[in-house]
Amino acid sequence: MILTVDVGNTRIKAAVFEGSTVLENFSFDKSKLTEKIEKILEKFSNCSDLVAASVGEIEKESFLAFEKQLRVHFFTHEDVFPFHNKYATPKTLGIDRMILAAGATLQFPKQNRLVIDAGTCITYDFIDENDNYLGGAISPGLRLRYESLHNFTARLPLLTLEAPDNYIGNSTAQAIHSGVVNGFVYEIDGFIDEYREQFSNFIIILTGGDAEFLAKRLKNTIFANSNFLLESLNQTYQYKIDND
Numbered sequence: 001m002i003l004t005v006d007v008g009n010t011r012i013k014a015a016v017f018e019g020s021t022v023l024e025n026f027s028f029d030k031s032k033l034t035e036k037i038e039k040i041l042e043k044f045s046n047c048s049d050l051v052a053a054s055v056g057e058i059e060k061e062s063f064l065a066f067e068k069q070l071r072v073h074f075f076t077h078e079d080v081f082p083f084h085n086k087y088a089t090p091k092t093l094g095i096d097r098m099i100l101a102a103g104a105t106l107q108f109p110k111q112n113r114l115v116i117d118a119g120t121c122i123t124y125d126f127i128d129e130n131d132n133y134l135g136g137a138i139s140p141g142l143r144l145r146y147e148s149l150h151n152f153t154a155r156l157p158l159l160t161l162e163a164p165d166n167y168i169g170n171s172t173a174q175a176i177h178s179g180v181v182n183g184f185v186y187e188i189d190g191f192i193d194e195y196r197e198q199f200s201n202f203i204i205i206l207t208g209g210d211a212e213f214l215a216k217r218l219k220n221t222i223f224a225n226s227n228f229l230l231e232s233l234n235q236t237y238q239y240k241i242d243n244d
């Protein structure tokens, strides 16, 4: 049994795997890391490995205490990955993006893949059929857009996610929902169309906290897999064991 832990900029997601099957999913605040993991390990006392990656403030040290109980692996840029990294600044590429790219490479061999992770930020990552990681894009995520409109203006309220009635917002609230949600959807559909111009064939993997909300609103038909990062952690760890 393997406990995978993904530390994002908004929250921590975790899952216990038996082989490739998820036994249970968890999500919690960064301040609760130690107590939540202790609880998970009490319930799943057969966990032999804890596998983590972090783009947040939480560093490797926060996991070291668990080494008394099980094997701990904290992914870094020094690990082996199943793709050729063509990013011009490979050392600053987010470890979450590297894990997503690794998962896409392992799970969908010999084809072009576009991974879209709608989390704190939206990240786009493209890995071609020869397993070259080319890069992609980073833009503000859904909640970040609502918060920025409020934080950087005097008059805009902080709203929570709501599907807009119309693209012509007829009130401040509806105008914000239209701008944020429709802007988000048009951006993603626009990027997908742009990739289609360049690559005739590719599979799209949509993940992250807003993936489900997003999937049904896109013009392009895409199935969301909110667990893709955790699945990828599990698979990349297996790859590491086989290739070290």
Ligand SMILES: Nc1ncnc2c1ncn2[C@@H]1O[C@H](COP(=O)(O)OP(=O)(O)O)[C@@H](O)[C@H]1O
Residues within 6 Å of the ligand: 007, 008, 009, 010, 011, 012, 118, 119, 120, 121, 141, 142, 143, 144, 161, 208, 209, 210
């Ligand atoms: N319980 C939740 N807490 C925070 N954000 C959530 C929650 N459920 C859905 N979201 C949405 O998920 C997004 C954050 O996604 P997530 O994948 O958790 O981010 P990260 O991996 O960057 O921490 C936010 O834009 C928000 O709209």
Ligand SMILES: CC(C)(COP(=O)(O)O)[C@@H](O)C(=O)NCCC(=O)O
Residues within 6 Å of the ligand: 008, 009, 010, 055, 092, 093, 094, 095, 096, 097, 117, 119, 120, 121, 122, 123, 138
């Ligand atoms: C772009 C990110 C902030 C996304 O983080 P997330 O939305 O998953 O919390 C993270 O991947 C990161 O810190 N990247 C470093 C810059 C880069 O990937 O080039």
Ligand SMILES: [K+]
Residues within 6 Å of the ligand: 117, 118, 119, 120, 121, 122, 123, 208
């Ligand atoms: K992201």
